[in-house]
Amino acid sequence: MKITNKLLLELFEKMVLVRSFERKIYDLATRSIVHGSVHLCIGEEAASVGTTMPLEDRDYILPTHRGHGQGLAKGADPDTFLAEIIGREKGLCKGRVGSMHFFDKKNNNLGAQGILGAQFPISVGVGLAIKLQKMDSVAAVYFGDGTSNQGTFFEALNFADLWDLPIIFVCINNFYGMGTHYKDTCNTCVHKKAEIFNMDIETADGNDVKEVYQKMSGLVKKVRKKKRPALIECYTYRFLGHSAFDNRPYRPKEEVKEWKSKDPIKRTEEELIEKGVSKEEIENIKNKVEESIKQSEDFALNADFPVYDPSMEL
Ligand SMILES: Cc1ncc(C[n+]2csc(CCOP(=O)(O)OP(=O)(O)O)c2C)c(N)n1
Numbered sequence: 001m002k003i004t005n006k007l008l009l010e011l012f013e014k015m016v017l018v019r020s021f022e023r024k025i026y027d028l029a030t031r032s033i034v035h036g037s038v039h040l041c042i043g044e045e046a047a048s049v050g051t052t053m054p055l056e057d058r059d060y061i062l063p064t065h066r067g068h069g070q071g072l073a074k075g076a077d078p079d080t081f082l083a084e085i086i087g088r089e090k091g092l093c094k095g096r097v098g099s100m101h102f103f104d105k106k107n108n109n110l111g112a113q114g115i116l117g118a119q120f121p122i123s124v125g126v127g128l129a130i131k132l133q134k135m136d137s138v139a140a141v142y143f144g145d146g147t148s149n150q151g152t153f154f155e156a157l158n159f160a161d162l163w164d165l166p167i168i169f170v171c172i173n174n175f176y177g178m179g180t181h182y183k184d185t186c187n188t189c190v191h192k193k194a195e196i197f198n199m200d201i202e203t204a205d206g207n208d209v210k211e212v213y214q215k216m217s218g219l220v221k222k223v224r225k226k227k228r229p230a231l232i233e234c235y236t237y238r239f240l241g242h243s244a245f246d247n248r249p250y251r252p253k254e255e256v257k258e259w260k261s262k263d264p265i266k267r268t269e270e271e272l273i274e275k276g277v278s279k280e281e282i283e284n285i286k287n288k289v290e291e292s293i294k295q296s297e298d299f300a301l302n303a304d305f306p307v308y309d310p311s312m313e314l
């Protein structure tokens with residue numbers, strides 16, 4: 001499929017939104033306004049946005065613990081999403097779940113999981129529900145390279161294949177699970193683990209939003225038509241540590257530098273300019289997003305905390 005300038009601009013704007021949103025969370029975390037652990041996807045925007053945007057309203061997602069980008073690209077409102085992450089009553093889930101368990105019913109986002117691999121059995125249930133109700137939806141279940149070593153991954157691949165379920169397994173491979181490189185945990189590439197099952201498989205340069213979008217669009221069409229599972233593995237990199245405050249030096253400096261030079265947002269910006277989009281239009285998009293994130297911050301910070309309800313006490 002051809003990616004028009006209009007579509008590329010849309011993908012660019014969404015990636016800029018994801019990065020600004022994540023930067024704002026980082027800023028709030030450094031001011032102790034975000035409580036608990038928070039996992040940011042700065043650097044991975046093309047993989048998140050490029051795999052989520054080809055989905056339609058009727059489709060479902062199950063994001064990862066690093067899933068803010070997936071939630072935003074599926075349509076989550078940044079104001080209430082940010083309010084959720086800082087635990088406010090006006091948050092997406094009334095401030096009860098925060099970053100790692102956010103869900104967004106309106107946009108068919110069935111919720112992130114803090115337990116790695118917990119999303120797989122849930123996705124099988126969702127796929128089965130879609131099948132039994134004869135819906136035309138697909139379910140995209142997101143996971144990291146490290147999570148592909150969980151037993152539930154293999155069980156879900158097996159059931160999705162056996163029962164003809166419309167599930168797309170989306171691996172955001174950033175090469176690390178916390179401080180451990182994937183190659184120290186498994187001798188087989190993630191997508192090869194699915195090759196023993198009968199499904200369509202794609203791999204993509206996860207820092208190239210066009211390639212990711214094109215390959216995911218192809219899979220969405222196939223899964224909807226064939227009512228069979230599929231898998232896509234996107235190779236990318238997180239620019240920050242595992243969680244917002246992880247700055248341990250387990251990754252070689254040259255490796256980090258090299259991936260930063262492949263920044264998916266800069267790359268798309270350069271491509272847009274090559275295609276004749278003016279620098280002014282690009283700056284306008286960035287400024288508009290920055291302004292909207294300031295408003296989201298105001299909304300979230302001015303929202304109340306949930307009221308403690310003693311009747312809920314056990
Ligand atoms: C069952 C389980 N084991 C361990 C953890 C702790 N943990 C949280 S994230 C993470 C690494 C996950 O790596 P990956 O799947 O590659 O995702 P990434 O963090 O790189 O996005 C680990 C080990 C957990 N949350 N759940």
Ligand SMILES: [Mg+2]
Pocket residue numbers: 144145146172173174175176177178
């Ligand atoms: Mg990883």
